[in-house]
Amino acid sequence: MSNSPPLLKVTGLTKTFGPVVANSDVSFEVERGEILCLLGENGAGKSTLSSCLYGFYRPDGGRIFYDGKEVSFASPRDAIALGIGMVHQHFVLVPPMTVLENIVLGSRDSGLALDLGEARKEVHELCERYDIDLELDTKVWQLSVGQQQWVEIVKVLFLGAELLILDEPTAVLTPQESAKLFRILRRMTDNNLSIIMISHKLDEVLQSDHVAVLRKGNIVDTVRTSDVTKEDLTSMMVGRPVMLQAEREEIDPGETILEVTGLRIRNDKDQQAVKGMSFKVHAHEILGIAGVSGNGQNELFEALMGVRDTDSGQIWLYGDEVTHHGPEQMIKHGVGYIPDDRFKAGLVGEFSLAENAILGLQSNPSFADGPVLNTRRILDFAQDAIQKFGIVTPGPHARTDTLSGGNAQKIILAREFWSATCCILANQPTRGLDVGVIEYVHQMLLEKRREGFAIVLASEELEDIFALSDRIAVVFKGEIMGVFRTDEIDIEQVGLLMAGQRLDAKETKQDAHVTI
């Protein structure tokens, strides 16, 4: 193409933390005006690698060339001076300040007086050039999450970055927002900026120019995106072929198991988090709850499990009201819960694997004789679970906080699937898990569906929702924007609903009846 040196060239980069090798002998290049995607599972070394590139970590070995010259960074300040900017997954913005103030904040050594007029012109120009739509005088707390990300990006551009590193940029975006993000990224590359994007979402990865696949700290291969398929990338990332789409067989739903009517719930800040939700879930049915997290899903699940009080409305199980039943009773009723934050809400870190496998079931006659634990049977159960669920661990006595996220999640699955008899509430059950484990969780949920369970599945990953659900309820700000059969609606429409826009009846594929 051209004989000018690549914008960034990394050779043999190695970074270790004690005995853990996070990156070993990593080499790749980024040309001017291209998007390079770093793809890999959790713990593959993506974040460490990017932290080395913007000066947060100092690599133990290897060389970094920027624009043909060898460089080394003592701190992110050095990296930004060269033109490398980082957009973090968790935004670092000051909510009560305006967009412009946030962008200018900390960018100039201008002394005490801030020349906002000059900066305004410059920021305005940047937004114009890249077609970013930002009201500069709006306070940041009033912005949607997607808009906050624009602010972060403009902030880095304002600092003069030519190479942007984006860490999981679409994790919090609706499909429309992420489509817009990619349009803007493309405008940037057209203007000769370069982008390194960290991701594990295959759909987005396919929008880049090159993909560097990381596995266990090494780059397995760097490929031209147009030459590969999703399946290729997955098997490169995991090291074996993976079935991406779980097979969901057609089963007619049975009787109503769980029903919620007019539920209103307040959150910890005493605000209405759930504003009158109603839905039914039947046997042999998965109800997907689509929505950006923080739209009432957690409060809903907490209320369903009996750990959060409801203001009004009822919860019914097989036609019996269970509204104010506590968690102990809900467990006894046969409701299982897979929490979104497994180490916070699902497991006791100091407990052994075996103890966590029966957490909440300790008084069950299967594991206790009266008030005394039956250690023998608990260990047998744990040993069984290890085998059945393929948990990688030294044994049932291993402390839980030494396990990986995937193995920890399997303990929860083993426990909840054992105790649940009619209903499973799964709140982001695959968050942060590797592709292989996600595949496994999907299969387990479908298995339970086949057995006749009613399943409520909340997820931010619309692919999960569409792959598994019989019906989809879209939530926005504590309200259900609509419940649709999965074949009546597509990802685009769900995305609009997730962003709070209502659909005209005509817009849905068929003249959909909202089936509640």
Place this chain on the structure above:
Amino acid sequence: MSQYKLSKRVEIGTAGVLLQAAVAITMAFLASGILLAILGFDPWEALDALRIGAMGDWESVQGSMVHAAPLAFTGLAASFAFRARIWSIGQEGQFFAGAMMAYFFTTIVQLPAILMVPLVILAGMLGGSLIGGLCGVLKSRFDVNIIVSTVMLNYIIVYLLSYLLTSRIWMAPGEYYVQSARVPKSSHLPDMFANTDLHIGVGLAILTVLAMHFVVNRTTFGFGLRAFGDNQVAARFKGINPKRMTVIVMLISGALAGLGGMVQTFGVDFRVSQTFLTGYGSAGLIIAVIAGLRPLSVGLVALLFGGLANGGLFMQVMADVSSAIISAMQAIILMFFLITSVLFQYRIKRVTSDD
């Protein structure tokens, strides 16, 4: 080229714990010896006197056990609450309350020993758990910080005793010292065996240590307690009611401390007075921490501390070293336990590379 690296241990194991204890105690005695030398004593002579006093013969071993019994109770009280991450500092007040409640019963009922002894035992538990339970209820109902309420109640209870004595409600007529009248003979804790000083309070302490070990580790309640202590959110999702758990733990912890006060009063002192009862609560906190909140270890550490207290008296007589040095030694032991417990979490590894 080779270098050494520190890495964190995942688990320490029983052998590691024992080794850590041995190292900590050895170093603590070395440091105490230095302290004695600085103060102008012959450390060998003093520490040898301490040893003889604590375990020189069967007689002194018994004395150490008798000294250990109340400490075991306050140690258990603290470790039980801490295991649930409930930061109760109220063992001192509950210890007093147990002694006072039991004493109160001896002033209002006269029964034969066969009934009187069980009565004072129950009264001791009642006194402690009333105070502990009150703090638990304050926490559950009004979210009153447990540290604050327990510390405040410590003062209230101690001053209440002071009032009951100085206002002569509990003081015998003509008594010169600020102490109560002697408790009736029928309420004394009897000796366990003939020709020993081991009153049944010592046996009660040993049984309680074993029982608490069982309760914490082997029962469904203990399982819930430990789950609650490590992760309240997960415990709540799994049916453990935090408010109920807080009250129950504080009732039991209080009862344990109260038993300690009762055992000291009815097994050793036979009177209540502020000087007789002071210091057991704070020693219990130290014991609980050193023992890593494990009930069986609490028993062993209480025995160590009981030995120090008992031997310290002998050391005072033989080597003319003030027994106040014992408090300093207890603190030194605690420090070395804390230091070694951090050190033992790491291992030194030799790393060789081919560069």
